[in-house]
Amino acid sequence: MSRLRAVRGRMTASRRGVLSIAAGSAGGQVLALAAAPLLARLYSPADFGVFTIVAALVTTIGTVAAFRFELAVPLPERERDAQALVALGLAAAAATALLGTVAVLLVGDGVAGLFGRPELRPWLWLVPPAAAATAAVLVLNQMAIRHRRYGSIGRRNFLQSATMVTTQVVAGAGGLRSGGLSLGLGMGQVVGALVLLPGARSADPEVRAGRRLRHLWESAVRYRRFPLLLAPSGLLNILGLQLPILFIAYWYPASVAGYLGLTQRVIAMPAALVASAVAQVYLAEISRAVRGDGEGARRIFVGASRKLTLVAGPAALAVVLGAPTVFAVVFGAPWRTSGAYTQALALYMAAQIIASPLSQTLIVLERQGLQLAWDVGRVVLVTGAVVAAARSGASALTAIWALGVSGAVAYGAAWLMSLRAVTVDSRRARQAAAGPRPVPVRAAALND
Structure with missing residues (x-):
């Protein structure tokens, strides 16, 4: 009987989790749906074309920018091991942003020329920081999943969508046509990461020990299959x-x-x-x-x-x-x-x-x-x-x-x-x- 009650409790918690996340997503998506007709009139198909390219680059790089360490976050038994994986993922995202900025400096003109869209060039600078913010959201979201903080995930879903839509509408109304959609994408990812960041911290000295250099190295070695196999796999996936x-x-x-x-x-x-x-x-x-x-x-x-x-x-x-x-x-x-x-x-x-x-x-x-x-x-x-x-x-x-x-x-x-x-x-x-x-x-x- 006690086992049956435990199973029912897990199912109830699972159902509440789905509802919490879905509620946040629903609020954000309702805003996005309501704004879509307005955006379709503020921006031309060519403007959406620039956004499509930028969004594809941000999504592709951001998905693997944390070297897939985020996928291992829910797995360790010890909390300090999970903290180490979060630190490794965020460090990898920051390094990716730095390398991406250098790449835009060196080959940005070539990328814009490849697609035949000179107006794309200035908005390529958004790709590295937006990709890093995307990776940070993935890492912090996995920590929230580990702790079953479904309410935080729901709030992140809503605020991320709301920030993106608001920025896109304001930028379009202000005449920032070719890149306003891309700017909104980047702002949304940054806000999403900031919403999840407080819940990922811990004041427990034992848990915080997971962020020490030695333990970071041990965790990187223990979970090396994630960057070595799943980062290439994740890149292929996206x-x-x-x-x-x-x-x-x-x-x-x-x-x-x-x-x-x-x-x-x-x-x-x-x-x-x-x-x-x-x-x-x-x-x-x-x-x-x-x-x-x-x-x-x-x-x-x-x-x-x-x-x-x-x-x-x-x-x-x-x-x-x-x-x-x-x-x-x-x-x-x-x-x-x-x-x-x-x-x-x-x-x-x-x-x-x-x-x-x-x-x-x-x-x-x-x-x-x-x-x-x-x-x-x-x-x-x-x-x-x-x-x-x-x-x-x-x-x-x-x-x-x-x-x-x-x-x-x-x-x-x-x-x-x-x-x-x-x-x-x-x-x-x-x-x-x-x-x-x-x-x-x-x-x-x-x-x-």
């Missing part, structure tokens, strides 16, 4: 998302990247509202299950899959049925093209909502090699599909359909890999709990 976008921005007119940028902004809302909340709570619960007896891991995976499917299916159907008309009415007739792009990405969106939060299963189970193999496969599949469409002279819409279909296939494979991994791990946990099989009496007699 390139699978962002590299096709950059290729589309390279091969097609600036307006195409702008239409695609608004499409991404809108279809990201259901993922940010529900999937991200489930993902963060799922990480805490699956990590706890694996650290325990491991038997409940598969049940947690299947339950989360079912909940995400109930969100993804209706959302994709609604997009397919009405996206072009809705975009034309809400954002203005020139943006009907974004609605057509959204239809092309509907299946991709649904698969991403389901599989992306659950892909953390491979990390928790320390199947880094399997994760790396999938990341390589997705980059080859999705980028190859977009490049093949563009090189063949296909229309931009055809290239985006190629992106949507190939991306959905890749996420389907990710879900199957995670299911198999968690099933095998749960089976091993049950066998270990059952103990060795007894030797049959007849066999024992024969051996004697």
Whole structure:
């Protein structure tokens, strides 16, 4: 009975965690949704095109700027080990910002020229600090997950979105057209990191000892597989998302990247509202299950899959049925093209909502090699599909359909890999709990 009450308590805490994070995300996304029609009138498709490129660079660099130490934060038993991983991640993010600034100084003109957009050049200076702030948010968010501070995560989601939207509206109204969207992105990431920072500190001398140089080195060695395997894997993972976008921005007119940028902004809302909340709570619960007896891991995976499917299916159907008309009415007739792009990405969106939060299963189970193999496969599949469409002279819409279909296939494979991994791990946990099989009496007699 006491065990049943404990399980119910964990489920209740998990449900409260999802609601806390979802509430913060919902508030931020409601603001973003309310502001989107205004932004579509303040900024042209070409302005959105500049933002799409900057956002792709920030996301790509920021995802790996902490060397993936943040993924290890929920795992250690000792709190001082987790503090050491936070310190390592933040130090890596700062170093990445410094190197990125030097890179912009040296090759910024070349990058702007590569995309044929001179107006991109001054906004490339935002990429290094915004990427570092993105990495800091990832690191501090993992510490909040470890401590189950779901309310803090919810506040971060809301304030980060609110800051981004407010900055973008004010900058656009003030005439800062080509880079106002990018400026808002950077400000939002900085505020997100500042909201989470106080909760990551500890006054316990034993815990703070984890930040000493010797312990930092020991932790870096202990968790070396994260930067050595998961940083390249994480880079490949994010390139699978962002590299096709950059290729589309390279091969097609600036307006195409702008239409695609608004499409991404809108279809990201259901993922940010529900999937991200489930993902963060799922990480805490699956990590706890694996650290325990491991038997409940598969049940947690299947339950989360079912909940995400109930969100993804209706959302994709609604997009397919009405996206072009809705975009034309809400954002203005020139943006009907974004609605057509959204239809092309509907299946991709649904698969991403389901599989992306659950892909953390491979990390928790320390199947880094399997994760790396999938990341390589997705980059080859999705980028190859977009490049093949563009090189063949296909229309931009055809290239985006190629992106949507190939991306959905890749996420389907990710879900199957995670299911198999968690099933095998749960089976091993049950066998270990059952103990060795007894030797049959007849066999024992024969051996004697």
